[in-house]
Amino acid sequence: MPGYFVFAIHFHQPTGQLKKVNDRIFENSYKLLLEVLKEFSDLKFTVHVSGPLLLYASEYYPDWLNELAKLAQYGVVEVLGGSLGEAILPILPGEDRDLQLREYMRLAEKVFGLKPRGAWLPERVWEPGLVGHFARSGIEYVLLDDSTLQRANKASSDSLYPWLTEDAGSRLAAFFIDTALRYVLPWEHPDRVIDFMKTRVRGLDNPVLVWGSDAEKFGEWRDPGWARWWLREFLNKLRFEREIQTIHPSEYLKQFGVKGLVYLPPGSYDKMLEWSGGFFRNFIVKYAEVNNMHKKMLWVRRKLERAGGGLEEAWRSYLLAQCNDAYWHGLFGGVYLSHLRQAIYENYIKAERAAEEAAGYFEEEARKLLLEDFDYDGLDELLVEGKDYNVYIDLRDGGTVFEFDVKRKGLEHNLQDTMSRYAEPYLEGAKFTPDWYRRVSARVHLWSTDTGIDDWLWNTPFKDLSDLALARHYLTHMDKEGVTLRATGGYYVFGSRVAEVEVEKRVRFLDNGFAIDYAVRNLRGGVVRAKVGYEYHLAPKVDRVGEGELSYSVGGSRMSVRDKYVGRASSVRVSSPVYPDVVLSASRELEVWVAPLSTLARTEKGLMEMYQGLAVQFVDQVELDPGREVRLTVETRVAW
Structure with missing residues (x-):
């Protein structure tokens, strides 16, 4: 037989x-x-x-x-x-x-x-x-x-x-x-x-x-x-x-x-x-980026349901965005592959825009400011939604921008779709230090005065002298033009708290992006001597059809996104062959650090460095007596 x-x-x-x-x-x-x-x-x-x-x-x-x-x-x-x-x-x-x-x-x-x-x-x-x-x-x-x-x-x-x-x-x-x-x-x-x-x-x-x-x-x-x-x-x-x-x-x-x-x-x-770890859903907890995509799915589905019928193309985009490969990581690149995450957001944003148009979502007000537990962590995030873009702010995690969706037809893209570096079992023994915070935007650091670009990129320990980077921010004001966030934290020298410092962020909504007016104040205590770092990360749109290269311009020079830059400037322009330029501009000239954000990930061909986005930090050397403050405005604009 x-x-x-x-x-x-x-x-x-x-x-x-x-x-x-x-x-x-x-x-x-x-x-x-x-x-x-x-x-x-x-x-x-x-x-x-x-x-x-x-x-x-x-x-x-x-x-x-x-x-x-x-x-x-x-x-x-x-x-x-x-x-x-x-x-x-x-x-x-x-x-x-x-x-x-x-x-x-x-x-x-x-x-x-x-x-x-x-x-x-x-x-x-x-x-x-x-x-x-x-x-x-x-x-x-x-x-x-x-x-x-x-x-x-x-x-x-x-x-x-x-x-x-x-x-x-x-x-x-x-x-x-x-x-x-x-x-x-x-x-x-x-x-x-x-x-x-x-x-x-x-x-x-x-x-x-x-x-x-x-x-x-x-x-x-x-x-x-x-x-x-x-x-x-x-x-x-x-x-x-x-x-x-x-x-x-x-x-x-x-x-x-x-x-x-x-x-x-x-x-x-x-x-x-x-x-x-025996249960697929553990990936949603391990990787904040996976959780972000998964909860974006749930958020967009609510809008599709409200919009009613006749949205077959939007539903197809939504279903294609659920493709599994970028929601986990094992032997292959998975969530570490930026072009896969990019396509997921593209499809969710297409579906979201179609649902909003069908439902007349912005008929009564041009912009919605919502407090919602978007990521299901038990605390509300601030979601700013407009016809042309969304800005999502995590109040719990340093008052950071963790999603910046461009929704214009043909330009659907999450410019904040970057990836942090995680401890993976196969990286034991490699020259690698995982990130201690999520690599998103609008995070404020007080770096020691000897900190350099590589310390920032590769997480040299004990360089950040404050707890502001991870501080929970509180929404203190909200109007049609913007919102104001505040957080307080300590400034430490050799582990001792020397001063109490406040960060205020006034987030203003522009026609083609957003601006943040920063104020860093020494409220009381001793003198604060540090490099104030205003940290941003951008995910330029990858050319998935051709092989066009990504680049950026700063200080009169044009470079590959895989090149580093340290110098004085007031703006960084990021270019993609398939997308309008994205410009980060500061209100005054100061030191700028620019570098590729890369991760080490295992693939079928061994360990590979994978490009995840462009890391940009405006750095201001300060000496703040009690009662003194330093201010800076940084704009993020899409040149559509």
Whole structure:
């Protein structure tokens, strides 16, 4: 009696992927795989193409999609459904889970001419509450990882059968991807892989061995020539193998049914469980930037709901912004990839603007000032919303600007979409000090007089002599023109509090940006001798289609965003080939530090430095007696 083999290939590139990367992978991997599937059309394959990639291929590679659709119609390929945005379903509102699955189903039917019966679960992140959502969308089965079944106290051999699970009366069959097989296929010689497969299924009644993983393993992660040889060798042997037969999941269910009933705990594949500490939602807590995107999603959804119907394009942008890749980090760049975060905000802002226009959001007032617990930390943030831009201020975290959304049509972009440096396990032993605060804008420091640009960038300890940088700010005044924030803190020398210092920020709203009038006052105590630092970070828009370079101008010089600058100036102009210039200007000339904000992150190619934005700090050397103050105004403008 033979064992059965489900060969499931997952094709995915995320929302916002660089065009040159997509094109390279199509040439190296996806076209190669299509050729192999056609060559071995006597075998059976299971394929999932993610929603973002389906949309990309429809525009740039329609012939590839047409050929794949023919294989599906001929019965060579069984197409899996999924979510339109390749979103991590458990972290979405319930209605969005249904919408993601339903919209993917519509797209798949349009592209492939058939309705998928099974589904690929993004990153195989499973929670029991998903059962009803899949069932309502018409999905009969899903592919999970065997670690999820083992966490339900099942034996290793139990994962060689599909099981039925239910929730509130809804039913769903689950097949389990074999972790051990993923670690040998395609990394071992085809003969050894097939021997492993035969050993795995031998002696069992109608077992089904499931391999499900990334298409890029064939031709992208390793040489295309090797991938072509490996696949042909492996599949040619499978053609004549009596102990292992290829099968589609739906065909297996029809012939043999399920093993029985099981209730599955939250889970994913082994590495994701390791990276997330066992629970995917931990990423939302670990990374403030992930939390920001997730809560932006919830905020935009409220506006879409209020706007009513007729916003299909806005809802599609919203669903594509839920694409999973930038909401976590493990082996790949994930949240550290700035172009992916950029695309997420672009899509959320497009959806937000459309919802506001449909609802007449600004008909009664041109600007809204709202106190809302935006980030769900238990304290209100200040949200300033206008037709052309939003400015979000975190009162708890140093009175900083943590989001600056440009909403003009064609210019949708979050200029504050920068990334802080975090302690990662793989960075132990590296010359690296994680950030002790979030790298956003309008943070005030009192640096020691010997502090330099590298101390600031790479977090030399004990250089900030005050606690103002992290001080909770209080809203003391609000009107149509702006708001006033205040915070007090200490100035310390060798750990002793020498003076009490107040920071006042008057945030004014301009037509094309915002200005902050700063006042730093020595309220009482001794003399304050320090460098007052007014810190900003900007995320220039990356050219995801071409390869245009980012640059900045300061002090009469034009430089790459990867270059440092220290000198005296009153403004910094940041330029992108695909976006209007953004200008930071101070009310007087003073010392300016400019440098790339970079992170170290592990990728499939090892540790890499990843550009995250441009760090700018205006620095004022002061000596403040009690009762004295220093003032500065900094404007942030978009030159549209």
